[in-house]
Amino acid sequence: MSDTITTVNPATGETLERYTRMSGREAADAVEACHKAFLDWRHRPLKERADVIRAIGKELQNSKDALAQLMTDEVGKLLKDSRQEIDLCAAICDFTAENGPKVLADEERKIDNGTGVITYAPVGVIYGIQPWNFPAYQAMRYAIANLMAGNGVLLKHASSCTGSGLMLRDIFERAGLPKNLFTVLLIDHDTSDAIIANPLVRGVTLTGSDKAGKLVAEKAGAALKKTVLELGSNDAYVVLDDADLELAVKTCVAGRIYNNGQTCVNAKRFIVTEANYDAFVAAYTEAMQKIEPGDPTDKATKLGPMSDAGLRDDLHKQVEQSLQKGARALCGAKVPDRPGAWYPATVLVDVAPGQPAYDDELFGPVASIIRARDDEDAMRIANDSRYGLGGGIFSKDVARARKLACEHFDTGMVSVNGYNVAKPNMPFGGVKDSGYGREHGGFGMKEFVNAKSVFLTDA
Known part of the structure; x- marks a missing residue:
């Protein structure tokens, strides 16, 4: 496979940009940097995380013209659809910022001789493999939920929309997200398999075909890592x-x-x-x-x-x-x-x-x-x-x-x-060969957390 990713305008066939793929070592270093950023982020209060996510939504709107044009150039979307996609992404940020602190708040239950506490603890770095058809939305759908949950996020975007993925990273960081917490990996399939196996990666999510879903689920399952799969359909x-x-x-x-x-x-x-x-x-x-x-x-x-x-x-x-x-x-x-x-x-x-x-x-x-x-x-x-x-x-x-x-x-x-x-505000996901797991509606924020039981015994 080539060491270069080339993006092409599908409306004209003209080359847009060339990017250098990461080596295996560079990708592993990027995972470690994301994990280090997570170690701090996981301790940020829920409200503080929500404030950053709300700011990401605002920065998306501030960057709408440039991002929408790039998305259209890279994958051929109607420009008006690209702009509407960014509106949807901003709405996801707003919903998550408003509801995340409530969805992820500790719960208390009465138990014999004491109190039970359920806390939703972040688990670590989550790896997302995403397609080209919604260059912003596919990344935002899982990334925002997991950042709210306190996790770190890796993105392997489709090569055809590499520029859009990198622009999203820059938007996140301009809005105040700590550097490396949302990391874009420019990698090939072999390196992707190594990322799934990396012990610092705690979960994997993929949007794509049922064939790709089966392969990724098999590799993640061999490493005992949870997956969320949103696959194809013939609705x-x-x-x-x-x-x-x-x-x-x-x-x-x-x-x-x-x-x-x-x-x-x-x-x-x-x-x-x-x-x-x-x-x-x-x-x-x-x-x-x-x-x-x-x-x-x-x-x-x-x-x-x-x-x-x-x-x-x-x-x-x-x-x-x-x-x-x-x-x-x-x-x-x-x-x-x-x-x-x-x-x-x-x-x-x-x-x-x-x-x-x-x-x-x-x-x-x-x-x-x-x-x-x-x-x-x-x-x-x-x-x-x-x-x-x-x-x-x-x-x-x-x-x-x-x-x-x-x-x-x-x-x-x-x-x-x-x-x-x-x-x-509504769950998104399917059944049968369309995959499993849910995103949106608050459900995605709990897909990759540790629902931890804490037992407080009365003195």
Whole structure:
């Protein structure tokens, strides 16, 4: 592997920057420096930690223009989406600063002959391996929770957004976070394995594919280290018999192309009952045909490039394999002849088991529409997946939709009559091959702490 990381603008194919990878020794030294910073940080009062995190949120907003532009340049996000991503990151800081001291406060319980104290003690350095699709948010989601908990944080970001990771580090430190407490590692996969095994690293979290999750969990498990995994998905959005069809079409289009279709919780499979199928397909396809890929910095653009040409080509292979196995493309499905990592908004029908469009995650602007007999069959198909991150239900009967969401949808998150990505005050995570563990909503702050029991015996 090259000793250099090169970032490329996926809209133009032009080189942005080159960075030197760390040697194994340099990476080990960085872990030790992070651990030393943790040894002080763990003793800072909860309020003091919260004040620094609140300041990070403010500094993110102060740096929004520069960070948003860099994110768009590195991964092709629409500039308006990059700016909204920074707003979400700032909101995470605000929520954590406001609620962290309460979530992590000591608890007391009555025990025989005394008092029991539960204290949430930080455990040490937490290593995060993160993807490119949300260069700021993916790092912030685990980093802020763990800094609030008193831990140190290491980040191995996707190479394509190396600059964004380094800018985040600088933002954190400008806001008052001690140097080295949030450390960005510019390393290859072999060095990453050594970081997982490093005895100063006490936990590992990864956002990525289920394949990557299994490999990382195996390596961490061999070292008896806890993991939190947020993996891929092929989220199903179910259009029931009594759905508001206009709302369903509008929301499902937006949910499929959000972030250029490269989000773990994008709406990906659209399961529509017989009563609505033909009308949904016609309206949905018409809407997708109108979406023209364009300059991600233009406010009018709805669909930018994919993050790189290799991933675009992988997506196209999945589309072609689905077509070979019986699916039909109603629009898109062709690689445009132009520089950059472009792919059109695509609609596939006649999608069935055995096709990548049914079984796997299509990480790009490709929609899979599946016909269901009725509401019961639609819910069956929605759960007929090895994944279980998010999903959605469209129905005018909100009480019934809530019951289906709570009792029958086998996912970590469900949206009713809408599309949601993440909320700072609600848990985020999945089940089955979509991983385990939770972030946001206060849950992430307790994933990597020692819930320590202290027994105080009455004199």
